[in-house]
Amino acid sequence: MANEVAEKVHCLIIGSGPAGYTAAIYAARANMKPVLYQGIQPGGQLTITTEVENYPGYADGVQGPEMMVHFEKQAARMGADIRFGLATNVDFAGPVHKVQIDEGKWIEADTVIVSTGASAKWLGLESEQRLNGYGVSACAVCDGFFFRGKEVAIVGAGDTACEEAVYLSKLASTVHMIVRKGQDGMKASKIMQDRVKNTANIKIYWHSETLEVVGENKVTSVKIKNNETGQEQEIPVSAFFVAIGHQPNSDIFKGWLDMDEAGYIQTIPGSSKTNVEGVFAAGDVQDKIYRQAVTAAGSGCMAALDAERYLSAKGVV
Structure with a gap:
């Protein structure tokens, strides 16, 4: 790991699907000054979906990419710092969590919300x-x-x-x-x-x-x-x-966060907390059962609230 750390933040959110953007909305409103990196697929799996009819609030349905633009705009309006970039390495050894972006700069974060999602497995045709x-x-x-x-x-x-x-x-x-x-x-x-x-x-x-x-x-x-x-x-x-399975996007967290045999990050039941204090997981990267936009958004809310309580207890925010 590089000796120089370019930036320090209170709340770093990795991933930009419904879970990541919802976490950013809540974290920003709680004055946590969240920084969100969108990852390799800004907007997540919904950006390759057409009509979405089962997300509450859209009486006439909505196109998946359009819905994720709405999520992003709302998070930005609340004050979230949304950036292009991919988390490529982590170091969760100490009380301050270190995350590398695009194999370059490192960020130190008091809290990290992992919302990197999962990718469907395809036949390859x-x-x-x-x-x-x-x-x-x-x-x-x-x-x-x-x-x-x-x-x-x-x-x-x-x-x-x-x-x-x-x-x-x-x-x-x-x-x-x-x-x-x-x-x-x-x-x-x-x-x-x-x-x-x-x-x-x-x-x-x-x-x-x-x-x-x-x-x-x-x-x-x-x-x-x-x-x-x-x-x-x-x-x-x-x-x-x-329907040949999904692959959680969790590889960079192996060895740091507890996972099941398929690579889904395990959280403490009833919370978004992982085995590493100050690191939380939300959305499809920790949910292999429901895998819906609305449940991902709900878990993103949970992660932001858990992170806020963690920071408050530490006297950070």
């Missing part, structure tokens, strides 16, 4: 990325509503994939579930497997992989291949949901 937001989605709960009464496909074999397939079955006419392995290789719990198998409008394709998501400006079908028979087929669908 060109067509999947090209049609992301145009029928391709990694969140059935977020986007399933738009495909009521239509045929959709979902890929995955874990509990999340099964839960989302069942959820979609209540909206879509048919759910085509693509599973790479056979029944013996399905990762989901038995109860979730049984629920999927017993849902009449879920059709499972075992031993199958996705070759291509088809469509120009929207999804029209999906091409799959049965790896046992070699047979290929094209299934007409209006949406393609990827």
Whole structure:
């Protein structure tokens, strides 16, 4: 670590999704003079989402990127110092927390709020990325509503994939579930497997992989291949949901913050506190269950309030 520390702040917020911006709003109003670094994807996952209809306060819905502009403007209006930049290293060894930005300057912070989010895992298809937001989605709960009464496909074999397939079955006419392995290789719990198998409008394709998501400006079908028979087929669908997991953006905190086996930061129940005093976590980086914008915003509020109480107890603010 460099000997010179360029800046000292009361509250450093890492990440700029609903959790980070909400934390910034509350921290700024509490006179904590928060500095927020937006990270590699300013605005978080919502910037690659189209219509958002389930966030309270938007009676007619809102585009994901537009909503995050609103969040950012509100945080800035409250006095948050919002900056471009990516946290690339941390040192939480002492009472003052050190965070490196863009592999360059270091910041000393009395409190740190980690709201770096999580990234959906993708299959790696060109067509999947090209049609992301145009029928391709990694969140059935977020986007399933738009495909009521239509045929959709979902890929995955874990509990999340099964839960989302069942959820979609209540909206879509048919759910085509693509599973790479056979029944013996399905990762989901038995109860979730049984629920999927017993849902009449879920059709499972075992031993199958996705070759291509088809469509120009929207999804029209999906091409799959049965790896046992070699047979290929094209299934007409209006949406393609990827449910192969999420990866929390927590790598730089490994060795400092307690995490579960998947890399999600663990917080003390009922709080945003981590195992390091003065370091708090909010949003999808610590939430593998709900993963919604509204729950992320709520946990961002919690983190700011926890940080304020911590600073007050220390006599800092």
